[in-house]
Amino acid sequence: MELNQTPLIPEPKVTPVIVPPPPTKTSYGALIAIFIITAAIASGAYYLFTARVDELVAITEEQQAAIAALDAQSNSTEPEAIQQDLATESPDKFDQELDEAFAQMEASFSTQ
Numbered sequence: 001m002e003l004n005q006t007p008l009i010p011e012p013k014v015t016p017v018i019v020p021p022p023p024t025k026t027s028y029g030a031l032i033a034i035f036i037i038t039a040a041i042a043s044g045a046y047y048l049f050t051a052r053v054d055e056l057v058a059i060t061e062e063q064q065a066a067i068a069a070l071d072a073q074s075n076s077t078e079p080e081a082i083q084q085d086l087a088t089e090s091p092d093k094f095d096q097e098l099d100e101a102f103a104q105m106e107a108s109f110s111t112q
Contacts, residue, residue: 066097
């Protein structure tokens, strides 16, 4: 019987080399893009809001005339004041304004 004997060679000790991770590059590109997009949305919303408010606040000449006519009327419940208010307002003009108001109301319902 033959024994196959190999000399025992100690294995060399290998110490693992720890490589530090590469430094991360700070990228501000995403933050800048988010800021630009947010600023664009905010400025667009401001523009639309101010345009809408200007549209709602605008008073036509017809509305100004109606306001002036209402200011000329008194708010008294005395019969003489009522007679004077009726004398300044013609029935034909009143009917015409009433018809226009109903036409505008019907047009607003048909667009919805």
